[in-house]
Amino acid sequence: MSFSTLMYHEIRKEQDFNPETPSHIDVKQDYDDVLPAPLFVTLEHFEEQMAYLHDQNYHTLSLSEVKEYYSGKEIPEKSVLLTFDDCFQSIKEYAYPILKRYGFHAVAFVVTSWLQDTPKEFSPEKSVCLTKDDLADISDVFEYANHTHAFHQRSNATTSMMMEASDEELALDLDICNQFVGVKDVFAYPFGLFNERNVSLLRKKGFVLAFTSESGSNDRQTDPLLLKRNVVPYFIHLDAFQKII
Structure with a gap:
């Protein structure tokens, strides 16, 4: 038995999305970055994907x-874990009503x-972050886990701020994030970047699941602190989507 984890970031109506135009983030922290086109999915494709999961009787897993x-318990044969990183407006604007339906x-x-x-106000031109109240509003569908407090920054394509931080700095950052999120022992590596020291610290801090950005399915041979996730990009068609789940 294995399961696939799907990774989403942003959703846009096809008419509002230009893959040639990078989307700058709009977040409270003093940090600017852009989301590359493959981290978007069109609303039309997302609706099609969720309808397929529903029609094929897939079970959407919880972190518990x-x-x-x-720990040895079985999961339903058709199981998938739906994950969304960074909490941009589109998860409330677009994903939430579809998932709730x-x-x-x-x-x-x-x-x-x-x-x-x-x-x-919702803006399709930028990737704007939600508020804590927004997240409370959609908590009947979403549960929340740790993606760092302030270390979701990168120096370059292969190095994140988390990788450069000391163990003490990272431990404090994780604790701050855990003051808000409901699930305090699950983590997703920012940008999918990490080193062995980061994994070791998570283990010492009592984290039991951590998600990478490496594609593939997860079974009991997968290290639970190195779980795989499949990016669902804007250009994916339903036949390709079916293959990754």
Whole structure:
């Protein structure tokens, strides 16, 4: 028995999305970055994907079910874990009503220093972060886990701020994020970047699941602190989507 984890970041209506135009983030922290086109999915494709999961009787896993799976408990044969990184506006604007309609469950990985103090109008031109109140509004579908407090930054394509931090700095950062998120022993590596020291610290801190950006499925031979996730890019068609789940 194995399960696939799907990774989403942003959703846009096809008419609003230009893959040639990078989307700058709008977050509370003093940090600017752009989301590359493959981290977007069109609303039309997302609706099609969720309808397929529903029609094929897929079970959307909770993090507690994944933990139990690694403790020896079985999961339904058709199981998938839906994850959304960074908590941008589109998860409330687009993902939430679709997931709620189908009775699906999802996980959002939160960068707590990115959460806005006050809500902003939805903007398809930028990747704007939600507020804590926004996340509370959609918590009947989403559960929240750790994506760092302030270390979701990168120096270059292969090095993140988390990798450069000391163990003491990272431990404090994880604790700050855990003051907000409900699930305090699950982590997603920012940008999918990490080193062995980071994994070791998570283990020492009592984290039991951590998600990479490496594609593939997860079974009981997969290290639960190195779980795989499949990016769902904007250009993927349903036949390709079916193959990654």
